[in-house]
Amino acid sequence: MVEFAMHNAWLIPLLPAIAFAAIALLLWPWPKASSTFSILMILTSFVLALAVVYGVYTQPELIEKSMVYTTRWFSMPGLRIDVGIMLDPTSAMMLWVVTLVALLVQIYSLGYMEGDPGFSSFYAYLSLFAASMLGLVLSSNLLQMFVFWELVGLCSYLLIGFWFYKDSAREAAKKAFITTRVGDFGLLIGLLSLQLIFGTLNIPELAEKAVNFQNYVSAETLTLVLVVLFLGPIGKSGQFPLHVWLPDAMEGPTPVSALIHAATMVVAGVYLVGRILFLFKEVPAAMHVVAIIGGFTAFFAATIALTQTEMKRILAYSTVSQLGYMMLALGAASLTASMFHLMTHAYFKALMFLGAGSVLHALHGKAHIHEMGGLYKKMPWTTWTFVIGALAIAGIPPLAGFWSKDEILLVVKEAAHEAPGIYTPLFWLALITAFLTAFYMFRQVFTAFFGPEKPENHPHEAPWNMRLPLIILAFFSIVGGWVGLPWLEKGFGYWVRMGEFHHAEPDYVLMGVSVLLALAGIYLAYLMYLKKAIDPDKVAEKFGVLYKLSYHKYYIDEIYLWFNQMVVDGMGKILYWVDLYIVDGIVNGIGAITRGSGAVLRYTTTGNLQTYALVIFMVIVIITLYFAFGDASFASLFLGGGK
Amino acid sequence: MFNGEVIAFAIVAFLLIFSALGVVFMRNIVHSVLFLAATFVLMAVTYLMLDAGFLAGIQLVVYAGAVSIMVVFAVMLTKRSDLHETNLFNSLTIPGAIISLLVFLGLSWVVVKTPWNIAERPLVDPMAINKIADLMFGKFVIPFEVVAVLLLVALIGAIILALEVKPQK
Amino acid sequence: MITLAHYMLLSAVLFAIGLFGVLSKKNAITVLVSTEIMLNAVNLNLIAINKYIGVDGFYGQLMAIFVIAVAAAEVGVGLGIIISMYRNKETISLDEFNFLKW
Numbered sequence: 001m002v003e004f005a006m007h008n009a010w011l012i013p014l015l016p017a018i019a020f021a022a023i024a025l026l027l028w029p030w031p032k033a034s035s036t037f038s039i040l041m042i043l044t045s046f047v048l049a050l051a052v053v054y055g056v057y058t059q060p061e062l063i064e065k066s067m068v069y070t071t072r073w074f075s076m077p078g079l080r081i082d083v084g085i086m087l088d089p090t091s092a093m094m095l096w097v098v099t100l101v102a103l104l105v106q107i108y109s110l111g112y113m114e115g116d117p118g119f120s121s122f123y124a125y126l127s128l129f130a131a132s133m134l135g136l137v138l139s140s141n142l143l144q145m146f147v148f149w150e151l152v153g154l155c156s157y158l159l160i161g162f163w164f165y166k167d168s169a170r171e172a173a174k175k176a177f178i179t180t181r182v183g184d185f186g187l188l189i190g191l192l193s194l195q196l197i198f199g200t201l202n203i204p205e206l207a208e209k210a211v212n213f214q215n216y217v218s219a220e221t222l223t224l225v226l227v228v229l230f231l232g233p234i235g236k237s238g239q240f241p242l243h244v245w246l247p248d249a250m251e252g253p254t255p256v257s258a259l260i261h262a263a264t265m266v267v268a269g270v271y272l273v274g275r276i277l278f279l280f281k282e283v284p285a286a287m288h289v290v291a292i293i294g295g296f297t298a299f300f301a302a303t304i305a306l307t308q309t310e311m312k313r314i315l316a317y318s319t320v321s322q323l324g325y326m327m328l329a330l331g332a333a334s335l336t337a338s339m340f341h342l343m344t345h346a347y348f349k350a351l352m353f354l355g356a357g358s359v360l361h362a363l364h365g366k367a368h369i370h371e372m373g374g375l376y377k378k379m380p381w382t383t384w385t386f387v388i389g390a391l392a393i394a395g396i397p398p399l400a401g402f403w404s405k406d407e408i409l410l411v412v413k414e415a416a417h418e419a420p421g422i423y424t425p426l427f428w429l430a431l432i433t434a435f436l437t438a439f440y441m442f443r444q445v446f447t448a449f450f451g452p453e454k455p456e457n458h459p460h461e462a463p464w465n466m467r468l469p470l471i472i473l474a475f476f477s478i479v480g481g482w483v484g485l486p487w488l489e490k491g492f493g494y495w496v497r498m499g500e501f502h503h504a505e506p507d508y509v510l511m512g513v514s515v516l517l518a519l520a521g522i523y524l525a526y527l528m529y530l531k532k533a534i535d536p537d538k539v540a541e542k543f544g545v546l547y548k549l550s551y552h553k554y555y556i557d558e559i560y561l562w563f564n565q566m567v568v569d570g571m572g573k574i575l576y577w578v579d580l581y582i583v584d585g586i587v588n589g590i591g592a593i594t595r596g597s598g599a600v601l602r603y604t605t606t607g608n609l610q611t612y613a614l615v616i617f618m619v620i621v622i623i624t625l626y627f628a629f630g631d632a633s634f635a636s637l638f639l640g641g642g643k
Numbered sequence: 644m645f646n647g648e649v650i651a652f653a654i655v656a657f658l659l660i661f662s663a664l665g666v667v668f669m670r671n672i673v674h675s676v677l678f679l680a681a682t683f684v685l686m687a688v689t690y691l692m693l694d695a696g697f698l699a700g701i702q703l704v705v706y707a708g709a710v711s712i713m714v715v716f717a718v719m720l721t722k723r724s725d726l727h728e729t730n731l732f733n734s735l736t737i738p739g740a741i742i743s744l745l746v747f748l749g750l751s752w753v754v755v756k757t758p759w760n761i762a763e764r765p766l767v768d769p770m771a772i773n774k775i776a777d778l779m780f781g782k783f784v785i786p787f788e789v790v791a792v793l794l795l796v797a798l799i800g801a802i803i804l805a806l807e808v809k810p811q812k
Numbered sequence: 813m814i815t816l817a818h819y820m821l822l823s824a825v826l827f828a829i830g831l832f833g834v835l836s837k838k839n840a841i842t843v844l845v846s847t848e849i850m851l852n853a854v855n856l857n858l859i860a861i862n863k864y865i866g867v868d869g870f871y872g873q874l875m876a877i878f879v880i881a882v883a884a885a886e887v888g889v890g891l892g893i894i895i896s897m898y899r900n901k902e903t904i905s906l907d908e909f910n911f912l913k914w
Binding site: 649667672675683693698702705710713714717718720736739740754759762766771779794802807808 | 813818829830832835841845855856860876888889892895896898899
């Protein structure tokens with residue numbers, strides 16, 4: 001079984017793809033059959049993924065040397081593209097995360113999407129989404145990865161705009177697609193440059209050549225290429241300044257948000273950077289860019305999340321913030337910390353989105369946390385699992401988020417020893433973000449689930465098929481981080497790593513500080529929103545401008561809109577004028593010249609035969625004279641012949 | 644200097660140019676055609692002087708005989724009773740004269756300046772007609788056939804062009 | 813002594829006279845006839861060159877025969893056209909036949 005799964009890992013993305021095709025072509029008239037088939041397929045993938053994880057676990061040699069099966073896609077002189085699967089602890093871990101979340105989301109959707117007219121197509125899209133992401137995870141070639149990357153983008157477009165009769169959903173879907181496209185352009189250029197520089201896009205070959213990259217390209221050029229390539233992950237993983245699509249993406253059905261935010265869409269960018277981290281590692285400047293973008297995004301998104309009132313929007317900004325953490329870890333050259341946080345974040349973020357979906361389901365679409373309150377009495381399961389998720393993201397030991405966040409803080413601190421100018425500010429930003437995270441998550445928890453009940457709400461607990469995924473994810477949110485306990489001899493860091501394994505000593509001071517910050521954030525939220533000891537409105541007034549900036553998301557959307565209207569439309573107007581008067585003018589001018597000269601020259605056509613004969617002989621005489629007295633060799637150019 | 648050949652050439656050349664000018668300058672088309680016939684005959688004489696007897700014969704038969712008669716027929720078919728002032732100059736006389744003169748000067752310049760590769764002995768052969776026949780029906784038989792077809796086509800074309808067009812009802 | 817150049821100059825004179833007739837006469841028949849004079853001038857050239865330069869055969873005379881044949885065909889067709897023109901416009905003055913213009 002394990003052997004079979006290891007050698008046939010391509011089945012893992014194929015099975016959901018089959019589910020997609022079967023539903024789209026055959027099963028769509030029967031919603032029950034569609035969902036059952038889709039869940040069966042993803043369940044099989046999940047089992048296979050488990051087998052792969054076990055297989056990788058029993059073969060530690062895969063850490064150093066990935067297991068790669070490739071086959072020729074196409075080749076031409078100077079270009080050879082292989083596609084294949086690449087198994088190592090990193091991709092095995094991703095397989096586990098993606099199949100787990102996809103499976104749970106599909107089970108959850110049984111309850112959440114019940115009775116929706118597009119039930120079957122929803123499952124088709126979910127299956128395709130899972131298939132694309134699994135394909136991306138397994139890719140051994142960057143071009144292959146790019147194909148799946150775009151498929152992921154397409155699926156997110158389809159799913160965000162799933163309720164296409166809503167204007168906002170359509171707009172959000174377009175926004176997601178177009179914004180990520182901006183980044184994808186950079187990614188494509190980066191990939192092409194890599195192909196030009198190294199002559200290959202196979203990840204193992206690139207890894208071999210990256211060590212001696214000076215033989216191929218200067219460090220400056222490679223830095224530029226990598227920064228351009230990094231635009232793709234910026235767009236896909238919602239990093240500043242292309243994060244604007246991610247909060248709007250919650251217009252899709254909530255299970256989709258869970259899937260996008262936890263396991264599929266946004267982590268693709270982190271995963272891609274992690275896959276080619278060996279290239280970034282060679283040029284520190286590119287690493288610094290990644291780290292600065294990541295650290296800044298983490299802080300930036302957290303400050304926005306402080307003041308938002310829509311439940312899913314808060315979660316969305318927290319996703320942006322946590323992705324910033326992952327990028328920051330990558331920027332500190334730690335694949336371990338980044339992937340570890342990716343995994344734990346997938347647990348608790350999926351948990352919280354599904355919990356939010358449960359609330360929305362119960363309250364029939366009320367999205368603002370101030371309209372909620374006291375839900376814990378009617379919805380105990382949802383409430384307590386959500387609280388577990390919030391504790392996990394806030395970083396309270398021994399929940400999953402604590403260990404991974406601690407790992408990131410640790411690696412950034414270590415990196416600060418190397419380059420203090422870059423990483424020291426980022427380290428402090430990350431610490432503050434930890435505090436902010438705890439605060440805004442518990443602001444949401446205390447406002448929505450505790451406090452006085454709202455009499456106009458009649459919430460009800462979710463059905464079993466929505467509760468089950470919550471419970472499973474809550475379980476993983478608690479224990480999921482224990483694979484990376486700093487005291488373990490061969491923990492997460494032994495398996496998922498890049499380069500030499502070095503066992504970092506647990507830093508108890510840092511742990512204590514981060515726990516204290518998290519507790520302080522929670523306590524402040526408790527004071528402000530449950531105890532009402534501090535009036536939030538007064539605080540908001542006090543911070544006046546800052547509050548407004550945060551509430552309006554730093555006006556980024558408005559800036560983009562302004563940019564579009566002023567610069568893009570203005571350029572359009574100028575170019576329209578140019579087209580109308582200059583391009584058309586040239587074309588029309590040529591036509592007018594032809595017409596005008598024709599109007600004059602037509603009088604030379606007298607119709608008199610003898611005039612024509614006269615002209616012919618006149619020309620003959622002129623040519624003869626030229627031959628007689630001019631440069632004969634020049635004339636022969638026109639007349640042919642000559643010596 | 645003034646041997647018989649030179650005298651004969653001078654007389655023939657003078658008459659030839661005179662009659663050719665007559666063709667162009669006569670104001671009566673019938674006189675023009677008469678000068679034309681004279682030109683053709685004198686041309687045949689020139690051919691004889693060049694020891695091309697066969698060509699002289701053809702010239703007499705085809706040009707002086709057939710073409711002249713055809714032109715006379717054309718004049719008859721296209722002219723009314725009064726034949727005075729039927730062969731006038733058009734408005735291009737002066738430019739035409741200048742161009743013609745320039746063409747003549749150009750040709751003369753070429754003739755004088757070109758180093759002609761004159762053979763030591765002129766090609767004179769009493770049995771020339773046999774040689775021409777050999778060439779015509781041997782090496783050049785395909786152009787010969789093509790010219791035959793061309794003549795047939797011209798014959799049919801001339802008939803169709805000159806045919807009376809019946810007014811349609 | 814009469815040489816090739818004499819015959820060629822005679823031919824040039826005849827050619828120029830024919831050209832003058834073509835360019836400056838109104839009557840279509842005269843124009844056609846003038847082209848015949850030009851063709852004859854060419855024939856004269858061919859035959860003279862055949863005599864004074866052609867050392868290996870009577871190609872010049874043969875070519876002259878072809879020219880005569882083509883000229884005869886041309887005269888036939890040309891006169892047919894002239895008759896047709898006359899039938900349409902009751903004149904053969906080329907000044908009247910200038911309607912192939914703007």
